[in-house]
Amino acid sequence: YVATNTMEKKMIALKGENGDEICDKLLSLGYRFGPQYEKDLQVLYSDSVDWKLAVEKVVAASTDGARAYIKQIESMTTGDELAGAAFCLWGALIIGGGAAAKP
DSSP states (O other), rough: OOOHHHHHHHHHHHHHHOHHHHHHHHHHHOOOOHHHHHHHHHHHTTTTTTTHHHHHHHHHSSSSHHHHHHHHHHHOHHHHHHHHHHHHHHHHHHHHHHGGGOO
């Protein structure tokens, strides 16, 4: 969730701030998995606890590599860089979900 949401927010920011053409094309596909993950987390945590706090705890306890990947996405400055992350983070969801995942 965290890596995907970070990537999607970065795409939106680069599209808006810099008019990044690649971010625009990626976003025009209509995929946004971050908000869907958030809905899942709300259900999994029964809306009774702060799921965002739970996610922060998971990230804090995750491997150095996982945290480094999130930091790397945060430091990306072009759609070229984000396209690689999108391939990794969206690819299996889009291909695995087939037509059901199409927006």
